[in-house]
Amino acid sequence: MTASEATMTFDSHDADALWQAWAPADGDDILARAAFERMLRHTAGLEDEGLYFRPGGWSVDLPATAARVAIVAAILAAGFQLAGLEDLDREVIIAAAGLVASMDLRPVRLGRQERRLADRLRDRGLEETPISAARARRELPKARRRDVSRDDIADALDRLVEAGLADRQGDDEWVLRARGSEAWIRLSLRVGPD
C-alpha cells in the first residue's frame, strides 16, 4: 500500500494480505472471505451491480479515510458473518467502520517468542487453565528459562490476550484459549492525535 498526499493506492494484493492477516486460524471460511471481499469492493466503489468476470487484479486510488473505512468495514463484515449476523444492513456496518476507522487501528502481530510460549503451554495441557506468569515460566524448558524473566512472560501473555489467543483473569492470572475458540477479531485501538 502506498500513500501519496491524502490518497492511497489499494490493490487486490493488499486485500489478500489483509485477509491473511485477519483471517480465522484455518483461513478457509469461504462465507467470511466472501463477506470480506463483498464489503471491501462495495465500500471502495469497485463495481456496480451484477457479477463481473474481470481479468487481472484490481487497484483503486482512494482518499486515506475512505480506504480505512473500506478496510475496517470489510473486516467487520467478515466478523459479523462468522458471528452469524449476516443480515446486518451494509450501511450499519459501514457506519460502524467509519467510527472505528477514526481511531488508530492495527492488527496484533505475534512474534516467535509469543507463539512458542502458546505452543509450549498447549503441549503441557494448560489450555483453559488459569495460570500465573511464574507458573508459565516454569513450564519453559530449563535452557530457555534462564533467558526470560517473569515480567517478560507476563508481557508475552498480555500479547496473547491482545491477539485473542488468551484472556486475562486478574493481575497475575491468564487463561490460554483452546484451539478453535480464539477470539478472531481483537482490535488494538489507539486513539490518534487530533
Place this chain on the structure above:
Amino acid sequence: MLVCMGVSPQHVGGHYDWFGWRVGAAPADVAAGRLVETHEYFHRQLDDTTAFGGLTTTMAALADAQPRDRWSELRDRLQAMSDLVHESFAVGLSLLTTQRRLAPIAGYPTYDRHVEAALRLVGRESHPWVALAALRAAATACMQTRALEVAVKAGLARFEASALARLDRPNHRLVALLNGSYADAVAEEELRARQQHGQQAWWLPADDVLLPPEAMDGAAADASGRLHRRLLACAEQILRAAGADMVAPEVHHDDLRKLLGQARELAPEGLVRIGALVEAPGGELMHGGALDSQTIELPAAPLRAVVLPYGEVSGVSGEREHRHTYVVVTRPQRIRAAHRLEGVALPDAESLAVVRTTVFDGERRDCVLMLPVDAPEQLDESVPVYVSVLSSAAAASPQQTGNWMRWADPNRVSLVMDTPASAALRRWCAGGARFRTQTRLVRVENMEVRIIAGRVEELGRRSPLVIIPSTEFGARWFEAVRAEDAQLDAAVHDDPELFERESDHLDVVLTHLLFEERFVGTGSWRR
C-alpha cells in the same frame, strides 16, 4: 479510479446483470473470448433454471422497473446469498465446456478461490465428463431452495430476505456440500464411470480436446443425465442431513409463475425481463441468452453527440458516388444512454427518427451528428436514403416505425435487432416463412463483431434486411440451437451469397452501426 492490473490483450472481461451480459468488441483470442462469454452464459442459465435464480431475477426486474423502491437492495441481498454458488458454477462449467482443465485461470487471479471451491466439490482428478455433471448437480441442489416458496407465501410486498433460513441460502448450502461427503460421492462415481466408459473414444482426450461433442451425445448424454440425477440425489441427502429441504428441479415453476404474477401487479407499467420460463414458453430454459441478451460494447463511436434541427446543417454521409442519407429510427433513451448530448433537446417520444452521420476533425471522429425528422416526406431525396429501424423502437412505437419501413426502398431498409432475437425468429417463421441468412465476421479497426444478416421470405414477400450483431459465441450458439430446434432448423436457410448480394446496403448500414453506436446486440435495448 479503478484500474485492472496485469491485463494483457488475450485477457478480456464480461459482466452479467440478471438480464443478460456485456462484453467488449475488441478483438480477442477466440479461446479467451469464448471462455468469458460462456462464463456469463452459465450465470444466466443458473438463474433461468433454478428456484433461487427465479426469485433473484424477479427482484432484478422489479428493481429495474422501480429503481427508487426497495427492490434493488433485496436483489443485492439475494445475490450476496448466492454469489459463491454462481461463481464456482460459472467458472467451472465455462472451463469444462471450452476444453480447459478445471484449474486456476492464468490472468484471472481473483477467480482462483472460486476454482478452488469447484475443485473441492468435484475432486482434483475428476474426468471432465464427471466433473460437469457433478458441478451442475451441486449448483442445482444449492439453488433449489424453499426461498421462492417463502417469498410467494409472504407476498412480494412483504417479503424480507432476512426471513430466509440459513439453509435456504445457496452459499450456506454450498458450505454444507463442501463439508459433507459430496466429494466422496463424486469420487465413487468417477470410479464407476471409468469402468463403464473408460474404453469409449469420447472418454480419452485427443490433442487439445478434453471433452469431445460425442461425450454429450446419444448414449453418453443419457448416461450423463443418469449421473447428474444420482449426484443430485446425493447432494439432496447431504443437505437434508444438515436440515435443509430441496425443491426438485422444475417443481418450482408454479411458484415462479405466482411470483411473476405478484411482480406484475406491483409494477403495472411492465417488467423488462420476466424470465425465460415466460419469455420462451415451451423453449429449453437452458438455452436462453446467447441471442437474447448480449450487449457488445463498441469502442469507435464518439461519446459526444450533437443534436440539431433537421435542415440546419447537411446530414449527408459519404463522398462522390457513395453519398447517401442514413436515417435511424430508435428510442431517445437509447441515444441518451450512449452519448453525451449537446445542441437542442431530443423530442420526448417513445421513438424518433434521426438523420445520423459522423463529423470528422481531420482524421479524428469528433462527434455523431443527429438531425431529428418527423416524417419521411421531410427528407431531401437527392441522394439515396437508407433507413435502419432498431427493433426496440419497433416494439415501442409500431405505427411510426411501420411508416418508415413502408416508405423506404426495400433494398435500403434494415431492422437492427437490439431485443431478443430467437423468440422473434420463431414468431416470424411460425406460419411457414423462411429466414435466409448468412453470418460473417466483420473486423474493422479495433473491433471484431459477428453479423448475422438475413431476410424473412414468405409467398414472394420479403422483410427488411434483419441484422443481428453478435459475437463468435453468439454465432456458434445460433448454429447449435438451429441443430437442436426442429422448428427453427426448418425455417432457417443458409444463404451463402447474401453478403455479396447485399454488399452496398450492408456497407452503409454496418459502417454507421459500428462507428456511431456505442452498444449493440440483442440485450442492448436496456442501455
